[in-house]
Every structure is written in C-alpha cells, then in structure tokens.
C-alpha cells in the first residue's frame with residue numbers, strides 16, 4: 001500500500017519533470033547547491049567553535065570563500081583522494097563526527113605556513 005503510493009508519486013514527479021525539464025533542472029541544481037553550501041558551512045562552523053573565522057592567531061579573515069579546511073599534518077590532499085573533494089569531503093567529515101585533525105585557515109595563512117616551513121608569518125614573521 002505505502003510502497004505503491006510512493007511509486008505512484010515518483011511516477012507523477014517524473015512525468016511533471018519531463019514536461020518541464022529545464023525548470024526542474026534549475027530547481028534541482030539550486031537545491032543541490034544549497035545542500036553543498038550547507039555542508040561546507042556546517043563543517044566550518046564546527047571547526048571554528050561556532051564563529052566562522054580563520055583560526056590563525058592574528059588573522060581576522062571571515063569571508064567564507066577565503067577559508068579552507070587545513071589538515072594539521074599536511075595530509076589534506078592525501079586524505080581527500082580517499083574521501084572525495086568538496087562537498088563529498090564535507091559530508092565525510094560530518095559522518096565521521098568532524099575528526100580533530102582539521103582546522104580552518106584562510107588561503108593566505110594556509111599557503112603562508114606552507115611557504116614558511118609550517119609556521120604562518122602572522123605568528124613568527126617571514127623568514128626573510
């Protein structure tokens with residue numbers, strides 16, 4: 001009973017979708033984008049203890065698009081090869097209860113650390 005009515009609903013949706021394919025595609029794309037954005041914001045919020053901001057002392061970047069999740073031991077790339085990139089990675093973090101080996105950094109602090117032997121120039125000054 002329940003199953004067949006669900007199947008009927010799916011069929012009705014498909015028919016409607018096919019009749020308005022472009023409109024549905026735009027809607028679905030928006031829906032998926034909102035879902036992906038939500039996963040990202042959830043991950044950033046968790047790793048920032050509620051207030052989204054670059055976690056480097058002395059840096060005040062709060063712009064979402066400038067922030068990235070940085071692996072504490074520099075294994076971010078390696079790890080994402082396993083979990084998938086972007087929203088797949090954020091979903092993996094959520095499903096795995098946000099493991100502690102990540103932190104939020106802006107791209108400047110992230111590459112600043114990398115180029116400065118692991119310490120952000122904000123903390124120790126540039127090696128020059």
Ligand SMILES: [Zn+2]
Pocket residue numbers: 054055056059060061105106107108109110
């Ligand atoms: Zn920063």
Ligand SMILES: [Zn+2]
Pocket residue numbers: 056057058059108109112120121122123
């Ligand atoms: Zn910094």
